[in-house]
Amino acid sequence: MTLPNLLNHATLALVYAGVLIMLTIGLNMVYSVLKFSNFAHAEWVTMGMFASWWFLQILSYILPWDTAHLLNNLFVHAVFGFLIVGIFGILGEVLVFDRLRKLKAGLDSAIVASIAIGLIVRNFLAMVFGAYPEPNRAICPTCTSQPSLPGFLPDLNNIVTIKLVENDPIFGTQWIRINASGILIIVTSIAMVLAIDYVFRHTKFGIAMRATADSIELAQVSGVDTRRIVHYTWFLAAGLTGMGAAIYRPYLTGPFNSLTGLYMLLPFFAVVILGGVGSFRGGIIAAIIIAYARQATVVIFSWFQYPGGLEEILEEHIGFTITFSPGYADAIPFVILIIVLLIRPRGIAGSVEATRERV
Template sequence: MSEEDKEIQKIIDELNEEEIKEIQEVKTEKQSFVTDHPIVSLVIAILIFIPIAWVFSVFTFTNLLQQFLFSVERAALYVMVCVGLTLTTRVLKFANFAHAEFLTIGVYTGLVITSFTNASEICLGDFCLDNIFLLSIFIFIITGAFAVLGEKLIFGPLRKRNATPLSLMVASIGFGLVIRQLVSDFFGGRDQKIDLQYPPFFDKVGSNLESIPVLKIFSIWFSERVEFSIIGTTKVIAFNRNMVWKVTMMIILVVLLQLLFKKTTLGISMRATADDIDLAQISGINTQRIIDWTWFIAGGVTGVGALFFLGPQAFVPFSGFAQLLIIFAVVTLGGFDSFEGTIVSAFIISAIQTMTILINSNLDPDNPLVFWSPNKDWSLVGPFATIIVVLIFRPRGLFGLVDPKSKL
C-alpha cells in the first residue's frame, strides 16, 4: 500500500467514524428514555390507557374510574406472573410452556399452607403463617425450588445434549403436563379458594387512620373495606384492600427486581449470561449457578403472583394452564426478553381486555353490523390476536432485544 492510499484510507475511516457516532447518538437518545427506566414506562402505559378508555367508554366518570381500577389491578397481576417468563426466556432462550404450572404450584402451595395445616395458629407475635407476607415468602421458596428441580431433571440434561429451543419447548410442555396432572390427582378437580389474610394490627392501624381526615386515603392499605364516594356524585366505587395490595406487591416486586438487575452482581451476571454464555464463563461467572438462580427467581415470583392472581377466585388445577396464552400474549408484546416491555404490555393487554368487555357489554345484539354474539366472553380474543399480529408484523415486540426473524 502506497503512502497516498494510506492517506485516503485514513480519511475514509475518519468519515465513517463520525457518521457512526452521529447515528449512535440519535439511537442513544431514543433508547435511554423509556427502556432504561421501567417505572417511567409504567407511568407512560397508564397515561396511554386513560384516553383510550375515555374514548371508548360512554359512561360516567365513576364507571370509567372503576373500570380503570379493575384494569390496573389485572395489569398488576399480569406483571407479577409474566416477569418470570421474561426472565427465563431471556436467559435460557426458549419459550417455557411449563411456566403456567408455576402458577398452579404457587397457588396450591398456598392452599396447602392455609387449609391443610393450622397455619393461623403458627404465629410470631402478630405475624401468623397464613398472612400474605409470610405466605408469599414460603410460596416463593417452594415454587422456586420446583423450577430448579425442572432445570436439574429436564432442562439441564437437555441443554447438555445440545437440544434445540424447540425440543426444550416440547420438554417444557411435558413437564407442565406432569405437574398439572400430579396436582389434579393429589387435590382433585374441586374448586378451591384462598382468602388473603392480613396481620391483625392492620385493622387497628386502619381504624386509627380513618379518624384522621387527611390520612383517610391511606387507610385503604390497612382497613378491610373502605368505600370512597367521589365528590359531586353519590356513586360508590369498589376499591378494596386486596386490590391495593395486589398493586402494591407488584410495585415492590418491580422495584426489587430492578435493584437486583442493576445493582447486584447476581443480577448483572444474569444479564451477562443472557447476552453471551461463553463470554460469561470466561469472565468468571458460574453460568450453571446463574441459570439455577434464574429459575428460582422466575419460579418464585410467578408463584407469589399466582397467590394474588388465582387465590382469591375459585381455582382448579387447570386454572394456571388456562392463563398460559394470556401470559404469552403479554410477553410477546413486550418482546420476549425485555423486562420493561413486559410491564408496559401487561397494562396494554389488560386495557385491551377491559375494553373488549366494555364494548361488548354495550352493544345491541340485534344490530345487523354486530355479526358476533356480544353477550359472550370475548376477552381472550384480544390477547390472542395480539400474539399473532405482533409475531407476524413486529416479531421483536415493543422493546425486544432480539429479533426472532433474524434467527431463521
C-alpha cells in the same frame, strides 16, 4: 346517554395488569437466559396457589390459636409459595433441562420437555390434592374450604369504594371500587418491578444474569459460573411466580383448581411476546396494554348490548344476531398482539434486538 362506570373498569384493569406483571416476570426471565418458552410456567402458577393454600391449612391445624393471623397470614404463605415453587424450578433444571443441554438436545426438545413437565405436575397436583383443593375436616375442623381465604387481617375481602360522581346525567356513576386483595396485588407487582429492576441494573448478580442471557460463552470467559446463574434464574423465576400466585389467590372469586394456571398461560405468552421476548420493561408495558385493551373491550361490548345498541340494530335491520358478550373480550389481547407483531415483529421492546442484528 350516560357514561359507563369507566373509573371502575380502569381499576379492574389495573389489578389485572398487576396480576399479569407478577406472573410473567418469571416467564420472561427464563426466556431471556435459557432461550426457550417454558410451558411448565402455567403449573408454577397453579402450584403456587396450591402450596400457599395448603400451607394455610397446615398452619391452621398446627396453630389453631392463631386466629389473629399473626403467623398464619398471606405473607408467610407467599414466602412458602416462593420457596416451594422455586425449588421445583431448580428441580426441573437439574432433572431435565440441564441433562438435555449436556446431551446437546435442541431448544425444541426443551420446549416439549417443559410441556411434559407441566402435564405431569398438573395431573400430580390433581391426584394428590384433588382437582379442587379440599381440606380434611375430620382432621382439622378449623380448616376451611374457602379457596380465596386469605388468612390475613384486616380481611382482604374488605371493599374500598371511593365515589366520585353518582347518578350524574352525563357521567353516570364513577367510582373506584377495589378490595384489599386487589390493592395488595397492585402494591406487590410494583414492588416486584422495582426490586427486579434494581437487581438487574445495580447488583453484580443481576448484571451477570443479563450478561449470561446475552452470551453464555462470553460470560464464562469473564469468570461467571453460568451454571450457577442458570440455577439462580430458575429459582428466582419460579419463586417469584409462586409468590405472585399466592398473592393472586385471595383475589379469585371462585375456587381455583389444577387447571387455573393453564387457563392463564396464553395471556402470559401474549404479554411476553408483545413486550418483546426477554425484555423486562417491554413486558410491563405489554401487561398494561393487554389489561386495558381487554377491559376497554368489555366496556364497548357492554355498550353494544344496551337497549338500542349495535346488537339490537344489527338484529332489527339486518336480521343478524351477533352476541357482544363481554366474556368474548378475552380474544382482544391476541388481536392486538397480531397487529403489533405485524408492525414490530420483535414486540414493543424489540428495537434493540433489531439493531443488534443490523450491526
